[in-house]
Amino acid sequence: MSFGGPQWPQGSQQQPYGQQPNPFPGAQAPGTPDWGALADASAARSRRKRWLMIGGGTLATLAVGAIVATAIVSGGDGDTAKNGGTTPTGSVGAGASPTPEPTFSSVAPPPPPDPMDYISDEKKDKAPLSAEGLFPGRKFTMNDRAYAKGATSATTNCAGVTQGALGSVLEKNGCDRLLRATYVKDGVAITVGVALFSTEAEALKAKNQAEGGIAPLAGAGVADFCRATVCLRRANAIGRYAYFTQAGFTSGKKVTSADKAVFQASDDLGTFAFNQIYARGRTQAAAAAGAPGE
Numbered sequence: 001m002s003f004g005g006p007q008w009p010q011g012s013q014q015q016p017y018g019q020q021p022n023p024f025p026g027a028q029a030p031g032t033p034d035w036g037a038l039a040d041a042s043a044a045r046s047r048r049k050r051w052l053m054i055g056g057g058t059l060a061t062l063a064v065g066a067i068v069a070t071a072i073v074s075g076g077d078g079d080t081a082k083n084g085g086t087t088p089t090g091s092v093g094a095g096a097s098p099t100p101e102p103t104f105s106s107v108a109p110p111p112p113p114d115p116m117d118y119i120s121d122e123k124k125d126k127a128p129l130s131a132e133g134l135f136p137g138r139k140f141t142m143n144d145r146a147y148a149k150g151a152t153s154a155t156t157n158c159a160g161v162t163q164g165a166l167g168s169v170l171e172k173n174g175c176d177r178l179l180r181a182t183y184v185k186d187g188v189a190i191t192v193g194v195a196l197f198s199t200e201a202e203a204l205k206a207k208n209q210a211e212g213g214i215a216p217l218a219g220a221g222v223a224d225f226c227r228a229t230v231c232l233r234r235a236n237a238i239g240r241y242a243y244f245t246q247a248g249f250t251s252g253k254k255v256t257s258a259d260k261a262v263f264q265a266s267d268d269l270g271t272f273a274f275n276q277i278y279a280r281g282r283t284q285a286a287a288a289a290g291a292p293g294e
Helices: 035-074 115-120 166-172 200-208 260-290
Strands: 139-142 145-155 177-185 188-196 232-238 241-249
Touching: 115 260, 139 260, 145 260, 177 260, 188 260, 200 232, 200 241, 232 260, 241 260
Parallel strands: none
Antiparallel strands: 139 145, 145 177, 177 188, 188 241, 232 241
């Protein structure tokens, strides 16, 4: 069956729809074309195009295979480096010194010395001790409250500078020394007595058993006080030190619970004594920490 042009019915007027496009450009032979030959040529060209496409795909496959092969050779585990190739990233080249791993000691450093160890053990508490050393200067200040210092004293006869039953309590628990200092502010005088023992246990017993009080220390500008009147007495301890305060009016007035100035003065001097004793331990601990071999 031949492929002719558009056939129009006999007797009808031909109504072309414009110029028929040429399916094969260049085939401009005059007259009626040989459609069969054209069909055969088209089929032949289609076969050649299909083979070209198949061949191109084969070449592309071969090219990809070559790339993969190259990648495998380049990524070999160690063979390339042995043959002079590039050393893989992150590995150590021949002759290079590896970076040493950080090392840490498994032994924990010793803890710093505890100040309490030095004010609780007479074998460690070797720093010089005196009334002027424990209560230095001419005054002390606590929260902007300044107290002028009066007389100081030191004795090994602990019971001889006490009132009431405190002397026997100190002797019974082995008091070795007793240091006193007096301070005054606005008509209120306070004496603090610091008793030294061999052990912390002895000092604590003396504090818990305390009766009576420390004898007030007059002099150096401070008149007698707390004689035949009512005064405020307190006791406390830290390490192998027990300390006692007696506070009252220099006028001889009796102390009552309403006399806040006396209570405040007693609190301040007790805190000052505590801080001075603890500072003694802290200083000795710091010296031990910096000493060779400690």
